Amino acid sequence: MYPAINKPAAVLHWLNHVQTDAEYIVILDADMILRGPITPWEFKAARGRPLSTPYE
Known part of the structure; x- marks a missing residue:
């Protein structure tokens, strides 16, 4: 077992x-x-706007 990481x-x-x-x-x-590739603009990433995307 390992300790949780925050x-x-x-x-x-x-x-x-x-x-x-x-x-x-x-x-x-x-x-x-x-x-x-990681293409943030495809997900409308913008300054100050955290986002997540679905796993595919």
Whole structure:
């Protein structure tokens, strides 16, 4: 068994302590497999608008 990890708190901490000029920040689970490009504009990603997409 392994301890639970608080991803939302970790992401918030990172966002509050990093300086980046990245246009998009993608947060993935460690067990995800990428089978194609990540295209945020296809899902209408925008500054200050977090979003999620369905698994396909």
